[in-house]
Amino acid sequence: MPKCGSQVLLCDLPIRLDSYTGCGHGCAYCFSRRNIDIMNIAGGESAITLERFILGARSAETTWCDWDIPLHWGGMSDPFQPSETDRRKSYEFLEIFAKHRYPVVFSTKGKVVAEPKYLDLIKQCNCAAQVSMVCKSAEMFEHYAPSFDDRVNIARALAPNVRRLIIRIQPYLPQYKREVLDLLSLYKEIGAYGVTIEGLKIFKRSGPLTVRIGADFCLPAEILKRDFVEIRRECHRLGLKFYSAENRLRYMGESLCCCGVEGIDGWAVNTANLNHIYFGNDAEFTEGMKLPCTGGCFNTFYQTKASRFSKNSYYENMMAFAKGKLGRNIYGISCEERNKNVQHIVAIAG
Numbered sequence: 001m002p003k004c005g006s007q008v009l010l011c012d013l014p015i016r017l018d019s020y021t022g023c024g025h026g027c028a029y030c031f032s033r034r035n036i037d038i039m040n041i042a043g044g045e046s047a048i049t050l051e052r053f054i055l056g057a058r059s060a061e062t063t064w065c066d067w068d069i070p071l072h073w074g075g076m077s078d079p080f081q082p083s084e085t086d087r088r089k090s091y092e093f094l095e096i097f098a099k100h101r102y103p104v105v106f107s108t109k110g111k112v113v114a115e116p117k118y119l120d121l122i123k124q125c126n127c128a129a130q131v132s133m134v135c136k137s138a139e140m141f142e143h144y145a146p147s148f149d150d151r152v153n154i155a156r157a158l159a160p161n162v163r164r165l166i167i168r169i170q171p172y173l174p175q176y177k178r179e180v181l182d183l184l185s186l187y188k189e190i191g192a193y194g195v196t197i198e199g200l201k202i203f204k205r206s207g208p209l210t211v212r213i214g215a216d217f218c219l220p221a222e223i224l225k226r227d228f229v230e231i232r233r234e235c236h237r238l239g240l241k242f243y244s245a246e247n248r249l250r251y252m253g254e255s256l257c258c259c260g261v262e263g264i265d266g267w268a269v270n271t272a273n274l275n276h277i278y279f280g281n282d283a284e285f286t287e288g289m290k291l292p293c294t295g296g297c298f299n300t301f302y303q304t305k306a307s308r309f310s311k312n313s314y315y316e317n318m319m320a321f322a323k324g325k326l327g328r329n330i331y332g333i334s335c336e337e338r339n340k341n342v343q344h345i346v347a348i349a350g
């Protein structure tokens with residue numbers, strides 16, 4: 001069954017789906033390495049439970065979701081990694097997505113997705129695609145993934161067959177800035193709608209420049225911001241949208257939904273999260289989110305308080321986090337400002 005964990009606090013598409021665990025692309029920076037041996041490939045969720053979700057079934061983590069939220073496919077493993085050639089699990093998923101025309105955004109670097117039989121199916125889906133490619137210099141960290149040039153061809157093949165093509169520039173490092181700027185016109189030419197960008201995150205401190213944000217070590221926001229301003233300007237000059245997947249700089253993007261899927265006809269993302277509470281003033285809580293026992297997805301934060309989170313509504317739990325110190329730790333927002341934001345949303349939500 002599709003899952004929802006800690007990403008619910010910050011993400012407009014927090015319900016995730018993976019057809020595999022592990023990923024044969026073996027990127028050195030992959031955050032799945034935190035929990036698993038990524039070269040140990042196994043099947044992820046099943047096609048049967050995916051279809052049950054699409055037909056309305058929910059788990060304790062997703063019971064708050066009372067509409068056809070677009071799913072994010074490939075958050076922890078590439079759905080079109082080399083194993084797909086033999087196992088064809090993602091092909092099965094595509095058949096289900098095509099049958100129901102259920103909204104989904106997938107992220108990939110994999111070649112198999114550009115094969116004619118996959119493109120034929122993708123054309124029948126209601127999907128957006130993200131192709132991950134930073135620049136040629138980053139290839140050295142993407143040990144078994146297709147080359148940068150191959151990924152350009154994958155993106156080119158996907159563009160006419162999806163509702164939107166977004167280029168993921170993750171993980172960004174300042175030394176890539178010139179290359180990234182020079183590549184934007186190519187992305188425009190192959191049919192990309194926009195780019196989404198995020199700085200490198202690592203598990204251990206590396207050099208004096210990284211700062212601790214939650215469990216990760218990241219580049220300082222002011223360094224990233226300086227580069228993002230230039231990259232955004234060049235995107236706009238070329239007619240590309242710019243999205244910031246960097247939580248601290250999310251407001252720099254065209255939309256707080258950093259996947260680049262805002263405004264796709266018929267797609268409704270989840271705005272009931274901290275980004276929309278703090279920066280958008282437009283967080284919307286559905287009636288389903290205010291029901292008791294819909295806050296189970298918050299259990300990932302504190303296992304010891306799990307039963308309390310489970311009994312609460314999604315709304316109650318999100319508001320408690322919005323008032324709490326996470327807002328200060330991630331965004332540097334003062335207690336007074338957090339309370340003001342929360343009061344505003346409470347007044348709207350009734």
Ligand code: SF4
Nearest residue numbers: 023025026027030077
């Ligand atoms: S392609 Fe994505 S999921 Fe696969 S190893 Fe690289 S970063 Fe991880």
